[in-house]
Amino acid sequence: MLRRLRALLPFDRYVVEGESMLPEVAPAERVLASRLAYWLGRPRPGDLIVLRDPREPQRLLLKRVEKAEGAGSWSVVGDNTDASTDSRTFGPVSKDLILGKVVFRY
Amino acid sequence: MKSLLRASLRLLDRMSPPETVSAHCDIPCGIYDPALAQTAAQTVVRMHQLIADLGAPKEGWSEAEAAAYGNSMIRYVAVKEHHAELCKHEVRIIWADYFKPEHLDANPDLHTNVWNILKLGSKVRQTVDAKAADDLLAEVQKFAEAFWKSKGVDTKRVPSNQAVGGESVVPA
Numbered sequence: 001m002l003r004r005l006r007a008l009l010p011f012d013r014y015v016v017e018g019e020s021m022l023p024e025v026a027p028a029e030r031v032l033a034s035r036l037a038y039w040l041g042r043p044r045p046g047d048l049i050v051l052r053d054p055r056e057p058q059r060l061l062l063k064r065v066e067k068a069e070g071a072g073s074w075s076v077v078g079d080n081t082d083a084s085t086d087s088r089t090f091g092p093v094s095k096d097l098i099l100g101k102v103v104f105r106y
Numbered sequence: 107m108k109s110l111l112r113a114s115l116r117l118l119d120r121m122s123p124p125e126t127v128s129a130h131c132d133i134p135c136g137i138y139d140p141a142l143a144q145t146a147a148q149t150v151v152r153m154h155q156l157i158a159d160l161g162a163p164k165e166g167w168s169e170a171e172a173a174a175y176g177n178s179m180i181r182y183v184a185v186k187e188h189h190a191e192l193c194k195h196e197v198r199i200i201w202a203d204y205f206k207p208e209h210l211d212a213n214p215d216l217h218t219n220v221w222n223i224l225k226l227g228s229k230v231r232q233t234v235d236a237k238a239a240d241d242l243l244a245e246v247q248k249f250a251e252a253f254w255k256s257k258g259v260d261t262k263r264v265p266s267n268q269a270v271g272g273e274s275v276v277p278a
Contacts, residue, residue: 013115013124021129030124032115050127062129078129106112 010036012100014050014060020078020085021048021062025105031062033100043074043095048102051076054090060099061086074098138204140250143223144274146193147239147246152270153186154236187231193242194227197249209256219249243272250275 016029025031025048033050043049043065053059063076063084069092076093078084087093160182163175201220210216226242229235247263254261260278 013119014127015119015124016129017126018129025129027129030115030119031127053128060125060127062127084129104111104115106115 010034011103012050014062016062020080021064022080024048024079025062030106031102032104032106034103035100037101037103038095038098042068043098043101049076050099050102051093052097052099054093054097057097062102138200138253140196140200140246140253140275143193143196143200143246144243144250146189146196147243148266148268148270148272148274149189150186150193150230151236151239151243151272152268153182153189154230154234154239155270156182157186157234158236190227190231190242193246194224197223197227197246200249200253204253205256212256213252216252219245219252223249247273247275 012033012035014031014033016025016031017027019027031048031050045065045067047065049063049065051061051063053061061076063078063086066075066077066087069075073092073094075087075091077086077088157179160175160178163172167175197220201216205216222245223242226238226245229238230242251261254275254277261275262278263273264276266272266274
């Protein structure tokens with residue numbers, strides 16, 4: 001039933017590990033990400049997003065959109081740049097790697 | 107309203123855990139150390155020593171003696187399992203996240219070295235094989251040498267100063 005609920009609602013729950021988004025998002029904090037947010041709109045600088053690691057797609061990352069890099073891809077950064085692996089390492093990410101926009105933290 | 111949503115989501119999380127999202131650092135500021143893998147491999151060797159010391163179970167043991175024997179054996183095997191996997195994990199991180207293609211030019215054996223570690227790391231879990239454990243440690247020491255060499259750091263072999271005996275590769 002829960003699985004069905006999960007598929008039905010356009011939101012995914014995530015628990016955060018790591019410190020690259022400090023001070024805004026702390027390890028073990030939970031976030032709710034909307035899968036619908038980018039169906040119509042585009043990612044905007046400053047959005048907090050959940051994306052697939054381009055180097056290791058089964059791993060999910062939490063980063064902030066820095067800016068659009070041409071059509072269809074965006075550079076992402078961690079807030080705590082000393083402790084973040086992001087577009088500085090793996091380059092801009094395309095929209096299909098972006099799973100959702102964080103809309104609520106709990 | 108917000109707190110109600112918060113409480114509901116927490117409850118939902120308890121029923122079905124949320125996925126993990128990584129705000130993780132691969133430490134691009136460059137903190138990698140093969141010492142963790144070396145310690146794990148030494149632990150695997152040490153567990154083989156302790157298992158050998160334990161010997162075979164004896165006939166005519168009391169229930170308490172048999173329980174003590176089983177308890178020790180299971181503890182040694184559990185630690186052997188855990189540290190073999192830990193060793194593989196640490197080596198994989200350095201291999202995948204630290205080493206760059208240009209390091210391969212200086213050390214063409216790197217992939218074979220890592221392959222051997224991962225294979226031996228599994229073998230020492232599947233079997234009680236002191237030779238495999240020694241080989242694992244030797245490959246991990248070689249990996250440590252390659253790591254430090256890639257950073258332009260000389261290494262030396264010093265006594266481990268641990269119950270396991272043997273030597274450890276450390277920066278010179």
